[in-house]
Amino acid sequence: RKEVEQDPGPFNVPEGATVAFNCTYSNSASQSFFWYRQDCRKEPKLLMSVYSSGNEDGRFTAQLNRASQYISLLIRDSKLSDSATYLCVVNGGGNTDKLIFGTGTRLQVFP
Amino acid sequence: NAGVMQNPRHLVRRRGQEARLRCSPVKGHSHVYWYRQLPEEGLKFMVYLQKENIIDESGMPKERFSAEFPKEGPSILRIQQVVRGDSAAYFCASSRQTGAEAFFGQGTRLTVV
Numbered sequence: 001r002k003e004v005e006q007d008p009g010p011f012n013v014p015e016g017a018t019v020a021f022n023c024t025y026s027n028s029a030s031q032s033f034f035w036y037r038q039d040c041r042k043e044p045k046l047l048m049s050v051y052s053s054g055n056e057d058g059r060f061t062a063q064l065n066r067a068s069q070y071i072s073l074l075i076r077d078s079k080l081s082d083s084a085t086y087l088c089v090v091n092g093g094g095n096t097d098k099l100i101f102g103t104g105t106r107l108q109v110f111p
Numbered sequence: 112n113a114g115v116m117q118n119p120r121h122l123v124r125r126r127g128q129e130a131r132l133r134c135s136p137v138k139g140h141s142h143v144y145w146y147r148q149l150p151e152e153g154l155k156f157m158v159y160l161q162k163e164n165i166i167d168e169s170g171m172p173k174e175r176f177s178a179e180f181p182k183e184g185p186s187i188l189r190i191q192q193v194v195r196g197d198s199a200a201y202f203c204a205s206s207r208q209t210g211a212e213a214f215f216g217q218g219t220r221l222t223v224v
Contacts, residue, residue, distance in 0.1 A: 031210055032210040032211070032212075034212055041200075042217075043202055043215040043216060043217050043218050044154065044202070044204075044215050045215070046212050046213075046214065049212060087153075087154070091209075091210045092167075097166075097209045097210055098144065098156060098159040098166070098167045099144060099156075099159075099204075099206075099213055100156060101146070101153060101154040101156070102153065103152070103153030104153055
């Protein structure tokens with residue numbers, strides 16, 4: 001099983017739609033969770049951290065389910081500028097605690 | 112308030128040459144990660160360093176690749192005797208502590224000809 005798994009997509013949605021991505025992780029010792037966004041040929045940029053209680057930042061909502069070991073990202077009222085690849089990131093837990101990236105879910109918002 | 116600085120942005124090397132990629136973390140950050148990304152693929156973890164220590168190098172190829180993060184100066188990813196398959200984007204990220212969010216540099220795009 002991969003350490004962090006995401007549906008690669010692409011998700012093609014119209015402007016204004018609501019879209020949700022899920023991500024599962026394998027290490028129950030993981031403690032830190034993030035969503036990053038990566039535009040084509042650019043560096044990944046932090047979108048938001050994911051807290052146990054869930055958190056919201058404008059149109060973006062992140063949730064964590066420790067029991068099932070998955071995190072989710074909900075985007076409401078999609079904009080054309082939301083088109084990008086969304087990366088789920090989990091710290092490895094254990095001795096080294098490195099950040100492990102999923103391969104990403106591609107979102108394309110069309111007019 | 113400088114972010115993570117990587118240089119060079121683009122590097123062209125002939126097969127058999129050495130490539131040196133540099134990464135200056137955010138001021139005050141003592142943790143550095145290196146990732147490799149091939150076109151249309153995800154980020155692959157290579158190595159995780161703290162000042163003067165390699166914490167996890169499980170993603171580094173056993174031969175030709177090495178990394179360091181000295182007490183003073185930038186982190187260096189070194190690739191000896193480059194081959195065509197080393198062509199990729201190499202991203203560096205830094206964080207202030209274990210488990211904290213990491214911030215990325217703009218990457219170095221290595222092309223081996």
